[in-house]
Amino acid sequence: MSGTPRPGRDSRVARLPPRERILDAAEELFALEGIKAVSVQAIADRAETTKMALYRHFATKDVLIEEWLRIVAAGYTAAFDAAEAAHPDDYRAQVLSVASFVADGLPDVSHRGCPFVTSIAALPDRTHPARRLIEAHKAGQLRRLEGMCARAGLPRPEEAATEVTFLLEGAQVSAQNGSVGPGAGELLRAMVAAVLDRQAAAGGQG
Structure with a gap:
């Protein structure tokens, strides 16, 4: 479900800065699947970035959960x-x-x-x-x-x-x-x- 393309949303998210793209991806995945089930890699993939880039903005997954x-x-x-x-x-x-x-x-x-x-x-x-x-x-x-x-x-x-x-x-x-x-x-x-x-x-x- 999380990988289903949605043109309207995807085009909007694509214009966001990297940090906001990551937060948007985390928000969607956490809400759909729960914070435990979602991996950092899944968030990075949904945000169309890398784990390394994600960790530059959020030191840990816990920090990302807190910010969400x-x-x-x-x-x-x-x-x-x-x-x-x-x-x-x-x-x-x-x-x-x-x-x-x-x-x-x-x-x-x-x-x-x-x-x-x-x-x-x-x-x-x-x-x-x-x-x-x-x-x-x-x-x-x-x-x-x-x-x-x-x-x-x-x-x-x-x-x-x-x-x-x-x-x-x-x-x-x-x-x-x-x-x-x-x-x-x-x-x-x-x-x-x-x-x-x-x-x-x-x-x-x-």
Whole structure:
């Protein structure tokens, strides 16, 4: 599958600098086959370069894995940034925007898996730099959700953010293992909204 030519993509990638070509190849192969199954040679071949050239940009495969996951994490960070920019004074809408970003990505997760989940499974050593990157990224997301919930006036923002995180993470894992159907995205949005509504109602009662 990884060797199937795709003219549109291949012509675009061919114009990239070597480092970006390598990252593009790694991203595609890691997502399709998992980080353990993909060899450095396969990445070099897909990037139309050599192992020697790859190692000039990335000292080890582990460094390449970490950089790939950094790019994946940046996509989620950008979604939080976009939510805040689109709804600067509506913090409930910010949380729902983040939930929609995850919901919209569930079909892809169902086919290719969540990069973080698959990488954690392949990297049992929690001291591995890629594992530390994932943990720091997830902790940062939780803090941002807590901030949104606090600014939305929810009485227990930490609890609300934790519940929302459980829903977002659980939806991705469920999509990956095939235990949810095509309506999972809408259900996720509704469940996150229900958490926010329940928390807000609890605050009003207090």
